[in-house]
Amino acid sequence: MARSACATVxxxxxxxxxYPDARPLVGLRLGQxxxxxxxxxxxxxxxxxxxxxxxxxxxxxxxxxQRGRLHWRLSLSALRGADQVLGVAIVIExxxxxxxxxxxxxxxxxxxxxxxxxxxx
Numbered sequence: 001m002a003r004s005a006c007a008t009v010x011x012x013x014x015x016x017x018x019y020p021d022a023r024p025l026v027g028l029r030l031g032q033x034x035x036x037x038x039x040x041x042x043x044x045x046x047x048x049x050x051x052x053x054x055x056x057x058x059x060x061x062x063x064x065x066q067r068g069r070l071h072w073r074l075s076l077s078a079l080r081g082a083d084q085v086l087g088v089a090i091v092i093e094x095x096x097x098x099x100x101x102x103x104x105x106x107x108x109x110x111x112x113x114x115x116x117x118x119x120x121x
């Protein structure tokens with residue numbers, strides 16, 4: 001798999017990102033993700049990988065075709081192996097600023113409003 005490619009994507013992340021399933025995401029380079037993720041994540045992934053310091057609570061509000069304005073909170077942290085950084089975990093969740101419909105969906109599926117997708121270094 002390519003460097004900085006999505007290696008794993010949990011079902012909740014797939015839904016939050018608006019994909020029907022994980023297949024289009026696995027193997028995708030971060031720069032190929034939808035805006036604004038394609039602009040935000042590659043440089044931040046590199047910073048996290050080098051510093052091994054997490055980034056918590058980066059809020060973004062993309063407007064996506066057919067979904068409108070969304071509010072996400074992103075957190076990134078290093079995935080460490082025994083003696084090296086193996087990659088970066090990216091957690092994406094709906095922000096408390098999300099609209100009424102998204103909040104209702106969160107109540108119907110408690111604990112399923114945020115999920116991880118992993119990226120190889």
